[in-house]
Amino acid sequence: MSSGSDVNSEKTGSFENRVQSWQDGIESNIRGLGKGSWARIVKMARKPSSLEFRQTCIVCGIGMFVLGFIGFVMLVLMDNVLPSFFDWLTN
Numbered sequence: 001m002s003s004g005s006d007v008n009s010e011k012t013g014s015f016e017n018r019v020q021s022w023q024d025g026i027e028s029n030i031r032g033l034g035k036g037s038w039a040r041i042v043k044m045a046r047k048p049s050s051l052e053f054r055q056t057c058i059v060c061g062i063g064m065f066v067l068g069f070i071g072f073v074m075l076v077l078m079d080n081v082l083p084s085f086f087d088w089l090t091n
Contacts, residue, residue, distance in 0.1 A: 048056070076088045 078089075
């Protein structure tokens with residue numbers, strides 16, 4: 001009966017060892033982040049001011065609007081203006 005519990009403890013020990021090695025690897029990578037080439041970028045990172053955030057949102061919104069408009073114009077061209085030219089896409 002004790003041999004069954006020994007097998008279970010061996011399996012648990014090996015699983016714990018694997019998990020511990022994964023955790024050690026992750027922690028060493030995190031520690032190395034401050035010493036690598038990304039350290040300067042991470043140290044310079046900061047929270048944007050409300051004006052910077054607002055400007056970024058406006059620029060991204062304008063970009064999405066322009067891309068959406070271009071897609072809409074292409075859809076209208078494909079469906080209404082030049083359908084015979086774009087028939088090869090649907091075949």
